[in-house]
Amino acid sequence: MTQENLEHTVMFKVEKEEVPKAKEVLLTVYAALQEKGYNPINQLVGYLLSGDPAYITSHKNARNLIRRLERDELMEELLINYLGQK
Template structure:
């Protein structure tokens, strides 16, 4: 009987699934909102509170980008920075 790998877990990582940094995402979304003339703080807070991606512009794929990070991870990043942790 030949040995096979059917009983071993294989890892698969699709290209383009690099780890996104919440801070980088927030900065990119902020800049995109500002470029479109929105108040970035109000729009991001609206998104974080409601979960409705309509608060985020699709300019520069900001809406797609912010949806790739869990809202709780974004809020955690903001609290850490605010408290200096």
């Protein structure tokens, strides 16, 4: 490196990873579980209660997708929609 290059500050910007909305995640995971022949409701309840990602298939990246959100965010979305709030 030359002396001139050492005198300039280089800007480095990391883009924030966009976090998907809980509703989108739940619908995507539901569809992936259904496609693989699982009962999506039972599997999602198992995951929400235990936190064990093994309840969610890796088909269509569903397991990685659901782990991007906290379980309480997913439960909040479910309650909001069930109770008709927001």
